Amino acid sequence: MxxxxxxxxxxxxxxxxxxxxxxxxxxxxxxxxxxxxxxxxxxxxxxxxxxxxxxxxxxxxxxxxxxxxxxxxxxxxxxxxxxxxxxxxxxxxxxxxxxxxxxxxxxxxxxxxxEQRSRMIHEAAVEASSGLWREKAVIRQELAAFDLEIGQSKIHRFGVFAAGPIPAAGRIIEYTGERVSRRYWAPRCAGRTYLCNLDKYWCLDGSIGGSGAELINHCCEPNCKFLRESGRVWVVSLRAIDPGEELLLDYNFRKEFGIVRCYCGAPSCRGTINRR
Ligand SMILES: [Zn+2]
CATH class of the missing domain: 1.25.40.10 (Tetratricopeptide repeat domain)
Structure with a gap:
Protein backbone atom coordinates (compact mmCIF):
# COMPACT_ATOMS: atom_id res chain seq x y z
CA MET A 1 0.00 0.00 0.00
CA GLU A 115 22.37 44.51 34.48
CA GLN A 116 25.99 43.85 33.56
CA ARG A 117 25.63 45.85 30.33
CA SER A 118 24.05 48.73 32.21
CA ARG A 119 26.93 48.71 34.71
CA MET A 120 29.49 48.70 31.88
CA ILE A 121 27.80 51.67 30.17
CA HIS A 122 27.89 53.69 33.42
CA GLU A 123 31.49 52.70 34.15
CA ALA A 124 32.48 53.72 30.61
CA ALA A 125 30.70 57.08 31.07
CA VAL A 126 32.67 57.71 34.29
CA GLU A 127 35.88 56.70 32.54
CA ALA A 128 35.09 59.02 29.59
CA SER A 129 34.34 62.02 31.80
CA SER A 130 37.54 61.47 33.82
CA GLY A 131 39.63 61.53 30.61
CA LEU A 132 41.87 58.81 32.11
CA TRP A 133 41.44 56.58 29.06
CA ARG A 134 43.50 59.06 27.01
CA GLU A 135 46.60 57.90 28.90
CA LYS A 136 45.80 54.17 28.50
CA ALA A 137 44.64 54.16 24.87
CA VAL A 138 47.52 55.10 22.60
CA ILE A 139 48.18 54.55 18.88
CA ARG A 140 51.80 53.77 17.93
CA GLN A 141 51.73 56.00 14.90
CA GLU A 142 55.07 54.60 13.64
CA LEU A 143 53.26 51.29 12.93
CA ALA A 144 50.44 53.01 11.04
CA ALA A 145 50.45 54.14 7.41
CA PHE A 146 47.67 56.72 7.95
CA ASP A 147 46.94 59.26 10.67
CA LEU A 148 44.72 57.73 13.33
CA GLU A 149 43.28 58.98 16.59
CA ILE A 150 41.50 57.55 19.59
CA GLY A 151 38.02 58.81 20.35
CA GLN A 152 34.81 57.90 22.13
CA SER A 153 32.90 55.20 20.27
CA LYS A 154 29.16 54.79 19.94
CA ILE A 155 29.67 51.02 19.97
CA HIS A 156 31.91 50.40 22.98
CA ARG A 157 33.92 52.78 25.18
CA PHE A 158 36.60 54.23 22.92
CA GLY A 159 37.75 53.25 19.45
CA VAL A 160 40.18 54.11 16.65
CA PHE A 161 39.19 56.82 14.15
CA ALA A 162 40.62 57.95 10.79
CA ALA A 163 42.24 61.37 11.22
CA GLY A 164 42.44 61.79 7.42
CA PRO A 165 41.06 60.02 4.34
CA ILE A 166 42.01 56.34 3.90
CA PRO A 167 41.66 54.76 0.43
CA ALA A 168 40.11 51.32 -0.15
CA ALA A 169 42.50 48.36 0.30
CA GLY A 170 44.97 50.50 2.26
CA ARG A 171 47.16 48.79 4.87
CA ILE A 172 46.25 51.00 7.81
CA ILE A 173 48.17 49.66 10.78
CA GLU A 174 50.00 46.51 11.83
CA TYR A 175 48.36 44.49 14.61
CA THR A 176 51.12 43.70 17.07
CA GLY A 177 51.23 41.97 20.43
CA GLU A 178 52.74 39.12 22.38
CA ARG A 179 52.76 35.83 20.46
CA VAL A 180 50.69 33.23 22.31
CA SER A 181 50.53 29.56 21.34
CA ARG A 182 47.30 27.59 21.05
CA ARG A 183 47.86 25.94 24.41
CA TYR A 184 47.39 29.29 26.17
CA TRP A 185 44.57 30.75 24.06
CA ALA A 186 41.63 29.51 26.12
CA PRO A 187 42.72 30.87 29.55
CA ARG A 188 43.64 34.22 28.00
CA CYS A 189 40.35 34.40 26.11
CA ALA A 190 38.50 34.09 29.42
CA GLY A 191 39.87 37.37 30.71
CA ARG A 192 40.83 39.42 27.65
CA THR A 193 39.43 40.24 24.28
CA TYR A 194 42.55 41.70 22.62
CA LEU A 195 43.43 38.46 20.83
CA CYS A 196 43.94 38.10 17.09
CA ASN A 197 44.61 34.76 15.38
CA LEU A 198 47.83 34.66 13.40
CA ASP A 199 47.47 31.11 12.12
CA LYS A 200 46.24 27.75 13.41
CA TYR A 201 48.86 27.70 16.16
CA TRP A 202 49.70 31.28 17.11
CA CYS A 203 47.74 34.35 18.05
CA LEU A 204 48.73 37.87 19.06
CA ASP A 205 47.73 39.33 22.42
CA GLY A 206 47.42 43.04 21.70
CA SER A 207 47.11 43.88 25.41
CA ILE A 208 50.91 43.37 25.63
CA GLY A 209 52.92 45.39 23.12
CA GLY A 210 49.87 46.31 21.03
CA SER A 211 50.13 48.94 18.29
CA GLY A 212 46.73 50.39 19.17
CA ALA A 213 45.04 48.26 16.48
CA GLU A 214 43.71 46.11 19.34
CA LEU A 215 41.49 49.07 20.29
CA ILE A 216 39.56 48.86 17.00
CA ASN A 217 36.01 47.87 17.85
CA HIS A 218 34.01 45.00 16.41
CA CYS A 219 31.09 45.65 14.06
CA CYS A 220 29.04 43.11 12.07
CA GLU A 221 29.28 45.54 9.10
CA PRO A 222 33.00 46.38 9.20
CA ASN A 223 34.96 48.83 7.07
CA CYS A 224 38.27 46.99 7.71
CA LYS A 225 39.53 43.41 7.71
CA PHE A 226 42.59 41.53 8.96
CA LEU A 227 45.27 40.63 6.43
CA ARG A 228 47.59 37.83 7.55
CA GLU A 229 50.87 37.62 5.66
CA SER A 230 54.30 36.12 6.42
CA GLY A 231 53.59 35.72 10.13
CA ARG A 232 52.31 39.28 10.56
CA VAL A 233 48.84 40.84 10.67
CA TRP A 234 47.64 44.14 9.19
CA VAL A 235 44.36 45.99 9.39
CA VAL A 236 43.30 46.80 5.83
CA SER A 237 40.42 49.03 4.69
CA LEU A 238 37.56 47.29 2.87
CA ARG A 239 36.46 50.58 1.28
CA ALA A 240 37.43 54.26 1.31
CA ILE A 241 37.14 55.63 4.87
CA ASP A 242 36.35 59.29 5.53
CA PRO A 243 38.16 61.43 8.11
CA GLY A 244 36.42 61.10 11.48
CA GLU A 245 34.98 57.66 10.68
CA GLU A 246 35.57 54.91 13.23
CA LEU A 247 37.62 51.91 12.03
CA LEU A 248 35.63 48.69 12.52
CA LEU A 249 36.56 45.02 12.21
CA ASP A 250 34.53 41.82 12.24
CA TYR A 251 36.23 39.82 15.03
CA ASN A 252 34.50 36.54 14.11
CA PHE A 253 35.32 35.03 17.53
CA ARG A 254 35.47 31.25 17.78
CA LYS A 255 32.44 29.73 19.52
CA GLU A 256 34.48 27.30 21.61
CA PHE A 257 35.65 30.10 23.93
CA GLY A 258 32.15 31.32 24.74
CA ILE A 259 29.49 33.54 23.25
CA VAL A 260 30.10 37.30 23.31
CA ARG A 261 27.01 39.43 22.76
CA CYS A 262 27.20 42.18 20.09
CA TYR A 263 25.53 45.61 20.34
CA CYS A 264 27.11 47.16 17.23
CA GLY A 265 23.72 48.38 16.00
CA ALA A 266 24.41 47.48 12.35
CA PRO A 267 21.24 46.51 10.42
CA SER A 268 22.69 43.02 9.79
CA CYS A 269 24.06 42.59 13.37
CA ARG A 270 24.40 38.83 14.14
CA GLY A 271 23.66 39.43 17.82
CA THR A 272 26.99 37.93 18.81
CA ILE A 273 30.62 38.71 17.97
CA ASN A 274 31.10 34.98 17.23
CA ARG A 275 31.08 33.56 13.78
CA ARG A 276 27.82 31.87 12.73
ZN1 LIG B 1 26.81 43.25 15.67
Missing part, protein backbone atom coordinates in the same frame (compact mmCIF):
# COMPACT_ATOMS: atom_id res chain seq x y z
CA UNK A 2 1.24 3.46 -0.91
CA UNK A 3 2.06 5.92 1.91
CA UNK A 4 0.09 9.20 1.56
CA UNK A 5 2.40 12.15 0.66
CA UNK A 6 1.56 13.98 3.93
CA UNK A 7 2.51 10.91 5.97
CA UNK A 8 5.85 10.80 4.14
CA UNK A 9 6.45 14.49 4.87
CA UNK A 10 5.62 13.91 8.54
CA UNK A 11 8.01 10.95 8.76
CA UNK A 12 10.73 13.15 7.23
CA UNK A 13 10.03 15.90 9.77
CA UNK A 14 10.33 13.39 12.64
CA UNK A 15 13.58 11.99 11.23
CA UNK A 16 15.03 15.51 10.95
CA UNK A 17 13.94 16.32 14.53
CA UNK A 18 15.48 13.11 15.88
CA UNK A 19 18.72 13.65 13.97
CA UNK A 20 18.92 17.18 15.35
CA UNK A 21 18.36 15.87 18.89
CA UNK A 22 21.16 13.28 18.45
CA UNK A 23 23.58 15.96 17.14
CA UNK A 24 22.55 18.22 20.04
CA UNK A 25 23.25 15.59 22.68
CA UNK A 26 26.60 14.87 20.98
CA UNK A 27 27.45 18.55 21.54
CA UNK A 28 27.57 19.56 17.87
CA UNK A 29 27.37 23.37 17.72
CA UNK A 30 26.03 24.04 14.21
CA UNK A 31 24.07 21.20 12.59
CA UNK A 32 21.14 20.94 15.06
CA UNK A 33 19.82 24.43 14.18
CA UNK A 34 19.47 23.67 10.46
CA UNK A 35 17.90 20.27 11.14
CA UNK A 36 15.40 21.62 13.71
CA UNK A 37 14.42 24.50 11.41
CA UNK A 38 13.83 22.14 8.49
CA UNK A 39 11.76 19.84 10.70
CA UNK A 40 9.80 22.83 12.02
CA UNK A 41 9.02 24.10 8.51
CA UNK A 42 7.69 20.68 7.47
CA UNK A 43 5.58 20.30 10.62
CA UNK A 44 4.13 23.79 10.16
CA UNK A 45 3.34 22.94 6.56
CA UNK A 46 1.39 19.81 7.63
CA UNK A 47 -0.23 20.88 10.92
CA UNK A 48 -0.21 24.70 10.88
CA UNK A 49 1.69 26.91 13.36
CA UNK A 50 -0.17 25.94 16.58
CA UNK A 51 0.14 22.15 16.77
CA UNK A 52 1.78 20.19 19.58
CA UNK A 53 4.29 18.68 17.11
CA UNK A 54 5.43 22.22 16.25
CA UNK A 55 5.72 23.09 19.95
CA UNK A 56 7.89 20.01 20.65
CA UNK A 57 10.45 21.01 18.00
CA UNK A 58 10.33 24.65 19.15
CA UNK A 59 11.01 23.47 22.69
CA UNK A 60 14.11 21.52 21.60
CA UNK A 61 15.27 24.45 19.48
CA UNK A 62 14.90 26.75 22.51
CA UNK A 63 17.08 24.46 24.62
CA UNK A 64 19.69 24.33 21.84
CA UNK A 65 19.86 28.14 21.60
CA UNK A 66 19.96 28.45 25.41
CA UNK A 67 22.93 26.06 25.63
CA UNK A 68 24.81 28.16 23.06
CA UNK A 69 24.04 31.40 24.92
CA UNK A 70 21.82 32.67 22.09
CA UNK A 71 19.29 33.87 24.63
CA UNK A 72 16.95 36.13 22.58
CA UNK A 73 16.46 33.34 20.03
CA UNK A 74 15.89 30.81 22.84
CA UNK A 75 13.29 33.12 24.41
CA UNK A 76 11.43 33.51 21.08
CA UNK A 77 11.30 29.70 20.63
CA UNK A 78 10.08 29.07 24.21
CA UNK A 79 7.51 31.87 24.06
CA UNK A 80 6.05 30.37 20.88
CA UNK A 81 6.05 26.86 22.33
CA UNK A 82 4.53 27.69 25.74
CA UNK A 83 0.94 28.69 24.78
CA UNK A 84 0.67 25.75 22.38
CA UNK A 85 1.81 23.27 25.07
CA UNK A 86 -0.50 24.81 27.67
CA UNK A 87 -3.47 24.57 25.31
CA UNK A 88 -2.72 21.06 24.01
CA UNK A 89 -1.45 19.38 27.21
CA UNK A 90 -3.11 21.44 29.94
CA UNK A 91 -1.51 23.83 32.41
CA UNK A 92 -0.60 21.09 34.93
CA UNK A 93 1.40 18.85 32.56
CA UNK A 94 5.01 18.23 33.64
CA UNK A 95 6.30 19.14 30.14
CA UNK A 96 4.75 22.58 30.65
CA UNK A 97 6.47 22.67 34.06
CA UNK A 98 9.84 21.86 32.46
CA UNK A 99 9.35 24.53 29.81
CA UNK A 100 8.45 27.14 32.44
CA UNK A 101 11.58 26.23 34.43
CA UNK A 102 13.82 26.55 31.34
CA UNK A 103 12.19 29.87 30.40
CA UNK A 104 12.61 31.21 33.96
CA UNK A 105 16.33 30.26 33.97
CA UNK A 106 16.75 31.96 30.63
CA UNK A 107 15.02 35.18 31.74
CA UNK A 108 17.23 35.32 34.86
CA UNK A 109 20.34 34.95 32.69
CA UNK A 110 19.07 37.64 30.32
CA UNK A 111 18.35 39.93 33.29
CA UNK A 112 21.91 39.39 34.60
CA UNK A 113 23.32 40.29 31.19
CA UNK A 114 21.20 43.46 31.00
Missing amino acids: KTPPQQKTYERAVRLHNRAARCQSAGEPIRPEKLYLRSLALKEQIFGPNHLEVAVTLNNLGLYYKTLGRLPEARTAYMRSLPIMEKELGGSDTQVGDLLYNLAQLLKKEADEL
Whole structure:
Protein backbone atom coordinates (compact mmCIF):
# COMPACT_ATOMS: atom_id res chain seq x y z
CA MET A 1 0.00 0.00 0.00
CA LYS A 2 1.24 3.46 -0.91
CA THR A 3 2.06 5.92 1.91
CA PRO A 4 0.09 9.20 1.56
CA PRO A 5 2.40 12.15 0.66
CA GLN A 6 1.56 13.98 3.93
CA GLN A 7 2.51 10.91 5.97
CA LYS A 8 5.85 10.80 4.14
CA THR A 9 6.45 14.49 4.87
CA TYR A 10 5.62 13.91 8.54
CA GLU A 11 8.01 10.95 8.76
CA ARG A 12 10.73 13.15 7.23
CA ALA A 13 10.03 15.90 9.77
CA VAL A 14 10.33 13.39 12.64
CA ARG A 15 13.58 11.99 11.23
CA LEU A 16 15.03 15.51 10.95
CA HIS A 17 13.94 16.32 14.53
CA ASN A 18 15.48 13.11 15.88
CA ARG A 19 18.72 13.65 13.97
CA ALA A 20 18.92 17.18 15.35
CA ALA A 21 18.36 15.87 18.89
CA ARG A 22 21.16 13.28 18.45
CA CYS A 23 23.58 15.96 17.14
CA GLN A 24 22.55 18.22 20.04
CA SER A 25 23.25 15.59 22.68
CA ALA A 26 26.60 14.87 20.98
CA GLY A 27 27.45 18.55 21.54
CA GLU A 28 27.57 19.56 17.87
CA PRO A 29 27.37 23.37 17.72
CA ILE A 30 26.03 24.04 14.21
CA ARG A 31 24.07 21.20 12.59
CA PRO A 32 21.14 20.94 15.06
CA GLU A 33 19.82 24.43 14.18
CA LYS A 34 19.47 23.67 10.46
CA LEU A 35 17.90 20.27 11.14
CA TYR A 36 15.40 21.62 13.71
CA LEU A 37 14.42 24.50 11.41
CA ARG A 38 13.83 22.14 8.49
CA SER A 39 11.76 19.84 10.70
CA LEU A 40 9.80 22.83 12.02
CA ALA A 41 9.02 24.10 8.51
CA LEU A 42 7.69 20.68 7.47
CA LYS A 43 5.58 20.30 10.62
CA GLU A 44 4.13 23.79 10.16
CA GLN A 45 3.34 22.94 6.56
CA ILE A 46 1.39 19.81 7.63
CA PHE A 47 -0.23 20.88 10.92
CA GLY A 48 -0.21 24.70 10.88
CA PRO A 49 1.69 26.91 13.36
CA ASN A 50 -0.17 25.94 16.58
CA HIS A 51 0.14 22.15 16.77
CA LEU A 52 1.78 20.19 19.58
CA GLU A 53 4.29 18.68 17.11
CA VAL A 54 5.43 22.22 16.25
CA ALA A 55 5.72 23.09 19.95
CA VAL A 56 7.89 20.01 20.65
CA THR A 57 10.45 21.01 18.00
CA LEU A 58 10.33 24.65 19.15
CA ASN A 59 11.01 23.47 22.69
CA ASN A 60 14.11 21.52 21.60
CA LEU A 61 15.27 24.45 19.48
CA GLY A 62 14.90 26.75 22.51
CA LEU A 63 17.08 24.46 24.62
CA TYR A 64 19.69 24.33 21.84
CA TYR A 65 19.86 28.14 21.60
CA LYS A 66 19.96 28.45 25.41
CA THR A 67 22.93 26.06 25.63
CA LEU A 68 24.81 28.16 23.06
CA GLY A 69 24.04 31.40 24.92
CA ARG A 70 21.82 32.67 22.09
CA LEU A 71 19.29 33.87 24.63
CA PRO A 72 16.95 36.13 22.58
CA GLU A 73 16.46 33.34 20.03
CA ALA A 74 15.89 30.81 22.84
CA ARG A 75 13.29 33.12 24.41
CA THR A 76 11.43 33.51 21.08
CA ALA A 77 11.30 29.70 20.63
CA TYR A 78 10.08 29.07 24.21
CA MET A 79 7.51 31.87 24.06
CA ARG A 80 6.05 30.37 20.88
CA SER A 81 6.05 26.86 22.33
CA LEU A 82 4.53 27.69 25.74
CA PRO A 83 0.94 28.69 24.78
CA ILE A 84 0.67 25.75 22.38
CA MET A 85 1.81 23.27 25.07
CA GLU A 86 -0.50 24.81 27.67
CA LYS A 87 -3.47 24.57 25.31
CA GLU A 88 -2.72 21.06 24.01
CA LEU A 89 -1.45 19.38 27.21
CA GLY A 90 -3.11 21.44 29.94
CA GLY A 91 -1.51 23.83 32.41
CA SER A 92 -0.60 21.09 34.93
CA ASP A 93 1.40 18.85 32.56
CA THR A 94 5.01 18.23 33.64
CA GLN A 95 6.30 19.14 30.14
CA VAL A 96 4.75 22.58 30.65
CA GLY A 97 6.47 22.67 34.06
CA ASP A 98 9.84 21.86 32.46
CA LEU A 99 9.35 24.53 29.81
CA LEU A 100 8.45 27.14 32.44
CA TYR A 101 11.58 26.23 34.43
CA ASN A 102 13.82 26.55 31.34
CA LEU A 103 12.19 29.87 30.40
CA ALA A 104 12.61 31.21 33.96
CA GLN A 105 16.33 30.26 33.97
CA LEU A 106 16.75 31.96 30.63
CA LEU A 107 15.02 35.18 31.74
CA LYS A 108 17.23 35.32 34.86
CA LYS A 109 20.34 34.95 32.69
CA GLU A 110 19.07 37.64 30.32
CA ALA A 111 18.35 39.93 33.29
CA ASP A 112 21.91 39.39 34.60
CA GLU A 113 23.32 40.29 31.19
CA LEU A 114 21.20 43.46 31.00
CA GLU A 115 22.37 44.51 34.48
CA GLN A 116 25.99 43.85 33.56
CA ARG A 117 25.63 45.85 30.33
CA SER A 118 24.05 48.73 32.21
CA ARG A 119 26.93 48.71 34.71
CA MET A 120 29.49 48.70 31.88
CA ILE A 121 27.80 51.67 30.17
CA HIS A 122 27.89 53.69 33.42
CA GLU A 123 31.49 52.70 34.15
CA ALA A 124 32.48 53.72 30.61
CA ALA A 125 30.70 57.08 31.07
CA VAL A 126 32.67 57.71 34.29
CA GLU A 127 35.88 56.70 32.54
CA ALA A 128 35.09 59.02 29.59
CA SER A 129 34.34 62.02 31.80
CA SER A 130 37.54 61.47 33.82
CA GLY A 131 39.63 61.53 30.61
CA LEU A 132 41.87 58.81 32.11
CA TRP A 133 41.44 56.58 29.06
CA ARG A 134 43.50 59.06 27.01
CA GLU A 135 46.60 57.90 28.90
CA LYS A 136 45.80 54.17 28.50
CA ALA A 137 44.64 54.16 24.87
CA VAL A 138 47.52 55.10 22.60
CA ILE A 139 48.18 54.55 18.88
CA ARG A 140 51.80 53.77 17.93
CA GLN A 141 51.73 56.00 14.90
CA GLU A 142 55.07 54.60 13.64
CA LEU A 143 53.26 51.29 12.93
CA ALA A 144 50.44 53.01 11.04
CA ALA A 145 50.45 54.14 7.41
CA PHE A 146 47.67 56.72 7.95
CA ASP A 147 46.94 59.26 10.67
CA LEU A 148 44.72 57.73 13.33
CA GLU A 149 43.28 58.98 16.59
CA ILE A 150 41.50 57.55 19.59
CA GLY A 151 38.02 58.81 20.35
CA GLN A 152 34.81 57.90 22.13
CA SER A 153 32.90 55.20 20.27
CA LYS A 154 29.16 54.79 19.94
CA ILE A 155 29.67 51.02 19.97
CA HIS A 156 31.91 50.40 22.98
CA ARG A 157 33.92 52.78 25.18
CA PHE A 158 36.60 54.23 22.92
CA GLY A 159 37.75 53.25 19.45
CA VAL A 160 40.18 54.11 16.65
CA PHE A 161 39.19 56.82 14.15
CA ALA A 162 40.62 57.95 10.79
CA ALA A 163 42.24 61.37 11.22
CA GLY A 164 42.44 61.79 7.42
CA PRO A 165 41.06 60.02 4.34
CA ILE A 166 42.01 56.34 3.90
CA PRO A 167 41.66 54.76 0.43
CA ALA A 168 40.11 51.32 -0.15
CA ALA A 169 42.50 48.36 0.30
CA GLY A 170 44.97 50.50 2.26
CA ARG A 171 47.16 48.79 4.87
CA ILE A 172 46.25 51.00 7.81
CA ILE A 173 48.17 49.66 10.78
CA GLU A 174 50.00 46.51 11.83
CA TYR A 175 48.36 44.49 14.61
CA THR A 176 51.12 43.70 17.07
CA GLY A 177 51.23 41.97 20.43
CA GLU A 178 52.74 39.12 22.38
CA ARG A 179 52.76 35.83 20.46
CA VAL A 180 50.69 33.23 22.31
CA SER A 181 50.53 29.56 21.34
CA ARG A 182 47.30 27.59 21.05
CA ARG A 183 47.86 25.94 24.41
CA TYR A 184 47.39 29.29 26.17
CA TRP A 185 44.57 30.75 24.06
CA ALA A 186 41.63 29.51 26.12
CA PRO A 187 42.72 30.87 29.55
CA ARG A 188 43.64 34.22 28.00
CA CYS A 189 40.35 34.40 26.11
CA ALA A 190 38.50 34.09 29.42
CA GLY A 191 39.87 37.37 30.71
CA ARG A 192 40.83 39.42 27.65
CA THR A 193 39.43 40.24 24.28
CA TYR A 194 42.55 41.70 22.62
CA LEU A 195 43.43 38.46 20.83
CA CYS A 196 43.94 38.10 17.09
CA ASN A 197 44.61 34.76 15.38
CA LEU A 198 47.83 34.66 13.40
CA ASP A 199 47.47 31.11 12.12
CA LYS A 200 46.24 27.75 13.41
CA TYR A 201 48.86 27.70 16.16
CA TRP A 202 49.70 31.28 17.11
CA CYS A 203 47.74 34.35 18.05
CA LEU A 204 48.73 37.87 19.06
CA ASP A 205 47.73 39.33 22.42
CA GLY A 206 47.42 43.04 21.70
CA SER A 207 47.11 43.88 25.41
CA ILE A 208 50.91 43.37 25.63
CA GLY A 209 52.92 45.39 23.12
CA GLY A 210 49.87 46.31 21.03
CA SER A 211 50.13 48.94 18.29
CA GLY A 212 46.73 50.39 19.17
CA ALA A 213 45.04 48.26 16.48
CA GLU A 214 43.71 46.11 19.34
CA LEU A 215 41.49 49.07 20.29
CA ILE A 216 39.56 48.86 17.00
CA ASN A 217 36.01 47.87 17.85
CA HIS A 218 34.01 45.00 16.41
CA CYS A 219 31.09 45.65 14.06
CA CYS A 220 29.04 43.11 12.07
CA GLU A 221 29.28 45.54 9.10
CA PRO A 222 33.00 46.38 9.20
CA ASN A 223 34.96 48.83 7.07
CA CYS A 224 38.27 46.99 7.71
CA LYS A 225 39.53 43.41 7.71
CA PHE A 226 42.59 41.53 8.96
CA LEU A 227 45.27 40.63 6.43
CA ARG A 228 47.59 37.83 7.55
CA GLU A 229 50.87 37.62 5.66
CA SER A 230 54.30 36.12 6.42
CA GLY A 231 53.59 35.72 10.13
CA ARG A 232 52.31 39.28 10.56
CA VAL A 233 48.84 40.84 10.67
CA TRP A 234 47.64 44.14 9.19
CA VAL A 235 44.36 45.99 9.39
CA VAL A 236 43.30 46.80 5.83
CA SER A 237 40.42 49.03 4.69
CA LEU A 238 37.56 47.29 2.87
CA ARG A 239 36.46 50.58 1.28
CA ALA A 240 37.43 54.26 1.31
CA ILE A 241 37.14 55.63 4.87
CA ASP A 242 36.35 59.29 5.53
CA PRO A 243 38.16 61.43 8.11
CA GLY A 244 36.42 61.10 11.48
CA GLU A 245 34.98 57.66 10.68
CA GLU A 246 35.57 54.91 13.23
CA LEU A 247 37.62 51.91 12.03
CA LEU A 248 35.63 48.69 12.52
CA LEU A 249 36.56 45.02 12.21
CA ASP A 250 34.53 41.82 12.24
CA TYR A 251 36.23 39.82 15.03
CA ASN A 252 34.50 36.54 14.11
CA PHE A 253 35.32 35.03 17.53
CA ARG A 254 35.47 31.25 17.78
CA LYS A 255 32.44 29.73 19.52
CA GLU A 256 34.48 27.30 21.61
CA PHE A 257 35.65 30.10 23.93
CA GLY A 258 32.15 31.32 24.74
CA ILE A 259 29.49 33.54 23.25
CA VAL A 260 30.10 37.30 23.31
CA ARG A 261 27.01 39.43 22.76
CA CYS A 262 27.20 42.18 20.09
CA TYR A 263 25.53 45.61 20.34
CA CYS A 264 27.11 47.16 17.23
CA GLY A 265 23.72 48.38 16.00
CA ALA A 266 24.41 47.48 12.35
CA PRO A 267 21.24 46.51 10.42
CA SER A 268 22.69 43.02 9.79
CA CYS A 269 24.06 42.59 13.37
CA ARG A 270 24.40 38.83 14.14
CA GLY A 271 23.66 39.43 17.82
CA THR A 272 26.99 37.93 18.81
CA ILE A 273 30.62 38.71 17.97
CA ASN A 274 31.10 34.98 17.23
CA ARG A 275 31.08 33.56 13.78
CA ARG A 276 27.82 31.87 12.73
ZN1 LIG B 1 26.81 43.25 15.67
